[in-house]
Amino acid sequence: MHLTRRTLLASSGATFALVALPARAEQAGDAKAALDAVAEDYLRAFPTDASELGIDTGARAALRSRLTDKSPAGQQAITAMLRRNVARLNGLAAADAETRLHADVVRTAYESALRGYAFGYGDVHVGGWRNSPYVVIQNVGAYIDIARLLEATHKLETPADADAYLSRLGAYAGQLDGETARLRDATAKGVIPPAFLLDKAIAQLRLARGGDPASWSLVTTLAARYPDRRARAAEVARARILPALDRQIAALVEQRARAGDVAGVHRLPDGPAYYRWALQAATTTTRDPDEIHAQGLDELKNLQSQMDALLRPLGYTDGGVGRRMRALGQDKRFLFPGDDAGRAQIIAYCESKIAAIRPKLPELFGRPVKGIVEVRRIPPAEEPGAAGAYGGAGSLDGSIPGRFWINLRDPGSIPRFTLPTLTMHEAIPGHVWQGEYAHRLPLIRTLLGFSAYQEGWALYAEQLADEVGLYADDPAGRLGYLQAQAFRAARLVVDTGLHYKRWTREQAKSWFAEATGQEPGEIESEVDRYCAWPGQACAYKIGHSEIARLRDATRARLGTRYDRRAFNDAVVQAGPVPMTVLAGVVGELG
Structure with missing residues (x-):
């Protein structure tokens, strides 16, 4: 652009x-x-x-x-x-x-x-996709990030790559200890996560350090390619990483002894100011939490009206929309086996949806990218605290593909009708697709991001798939799309509820389940994610609403000269920007 x-x-x-x-x-x-x-x-x-x-x-x-x-x-x-x-x-x-x-x-x-x-605590993701007031928690920390990096991203093509891998194994131990030092400082400041988050983090860390270090995937990943490095890797794992993990677990156990169950960050030092910053960083706006809360309720009402019209012909007529969607999600026609066979079927189904959208992309973009992507399971050790899925583009040269990571901890609970829109969001034309355009920007722009733009684009990608007929013969699939949009509207309500209106965790879970019809296990994981990443959940719908508003305004301004492909090209080629800057970008169209 x-x-x-x-x-x-x-x-x-x-x-x-x-x-x-x-x-x-x-x-x-x-x-x-x-x-x-x-x-x-x-x-x-x-x-x-x-x-x-x-x-x-x-x-x-x-x-x-x-x-x-x-x-x-x-x-x-x-x-x-x-x-x-x-x-x-x-x-x-x-x-x-x-x-x-x-x-x-x-x-x-x-x-x-x-x-x-400047708040002096937590984990700040510079130009990235989430911030947390906690150094280590169920979805934040080196124990998650480094395992994923070494097992899925670090290349092992030469002996020099293997030696670099060994260096990073040693650095991993140092990184754990660096986090532990900050954990102890946070404890002294009274920045202690709620007990229910600590329970998850401690359990995950214990899982990560369990078993013989020589059999850890951190070791076997290297040994599979370079057997001569196995002994050295096992020694680093046993002598350095294992004790560092134990020290981090001990620091979290110390916090657990002092933890309460208040979910929101309002209880932390400068907590209300921290939440306003986190909300601003995520949405690239200074919108008031009350306004965001009200928007979520309004959008949810509109979306549920559309869902009701689709549920009735399917025979789901009794109770609220959320309750009926939960019943639909338990319909055996839409469920996979709860074992490895089910996991394989889910991955294959997502791959089929990527194949289905590809021929439609020329209708949406004048300057398409390749959309190099593979579907992979989130590492099992990460799954208990992870979101349902995440995705992003691969390397600049295409040698590392974009990845659509999906949480398959319980495959038997994932309804088939939820997967098409999830695939559009995480893969193409969502995160992986948008990320490839960002690769064309100056390097520093490729490295940085704004959640409202990136997550807003991914929701807009879901909308585009609907508009080109992905669900034309699949009413359940379109219900999955509308449910996903309603889910993001509900996030506005829950995130501001937890951190601004001082909702309890149970209050948030109960309201969320009733409003969306999601499974209780997924609801708990989502609510706990918002507790750990305040503000981030609001980026999705705020960003999507702004892109949709800009499209409506552009279409009204240009009339018959409006070109859908030109608008989509303009937005995606701009790359991650604050939403206010995006308004100037599309203002150039015509």
Whole structure:
């Protein structure tokens, strides 16, 4: 997408307004060099991102052996890096508006992260998809991230790759201890997660450290490709990682002894201010929690009206929509076996839906990407605290495919009709698809993200699939789509309920189950996720509503000149931006 000065100015008065730059101008080449330098500084702080993108080669090869420093000193170094680069960007006036916009988007992400770090606790995901007030919990921590990195992403094509893997195994132990030091600091500050989250995290960590370290997947993944490294890997696991895991478990057990059951972050130091920051970071707006809560209730009512009209012909007429959807979800016609055979069937079914949407993509996009994706099970050790699914693009060169990770802990409880829209969201034309467009941006823009844009796009992708007829002969599948949209509307209500209106966990679970008809196990996992990632759940519907609003406004403005493919291209090629900036991007159409 070519971004002009008009695009930049169109967004300059909004909530996430772009900071005015000094009058001094530099050549475009200097501006590009500055953005490149910011990207390299970022990768030194977050070296695993280079592996995720497949760019830990050549001059960056040393990054393949490293992990982020999770210690208190490491966090201070990250904040220093962010401040240094905000200053660098403040001193930059690019000769062209496109580069200038890139710089301002990066600055917005960095300044938001710095506001998060200023609270002095938790885990801040710089320009990423979630923030948490807790250093380690059921869905946050090195014990999740590093296992996934080494088993699924770290390349093992050469002996040097194997040696880098061994270096990262050792660094993993150090990362665990760095987190543990911050855990103890959090305990001293009174930043203690609720007991029900700690119970899950402790159980998962115990699962991760269980058994003979020589048989851990961290060891066997390397040994399968390089048997001569098995003994060294097993020794690192036994002598360094196992004790580090035990120290982290002990720190969490200490917190558990002092934990209560209050779910929301309002109980934490500066908790109300923390929630407003988390909500702002996730939605890229400053919308009031009461307004967001009300939007969720209104959208849920509209969606349930559409669901009611589809449920009645299927014979589901009694009770509320949520209750009827739960009954539909228990209908054996739509369920898989609850074993490995069921897991294989679910993966194959999701793959079939990817194949079904591909021929329809030319109707939606004028400049399509490849959409390289594979469907994989979330690692079993991660499943108890993980969401139902997540996805993202692979490496820049396509050698590592995009991944649609799905939680198959209990395959017998996953209704078939929920999977088509889930596949659209996580794979194509959702996260994997959008991520491939982001790969075309300057490197620092590829590395950073805004949840409202990315999750809003994924919900919009679900809508696009419906509009091109994916459910034309599948009323249950369309119910799954509407249920997923209603689920995201309900998230607005539950997230603000927990953290702003001081709902209890049980209150949130009960309301959520009644409103959406989701299975109790899934409801608990979702509510606990919002407890650990305040604000993030609101990004989905806020982002989607804004994209839909912009489309309606563009269609009204252009009339017969409106082109659906041109609009979709404009939104997806813009890459992750604050939602206010996106309004300026689509304002260029015509």
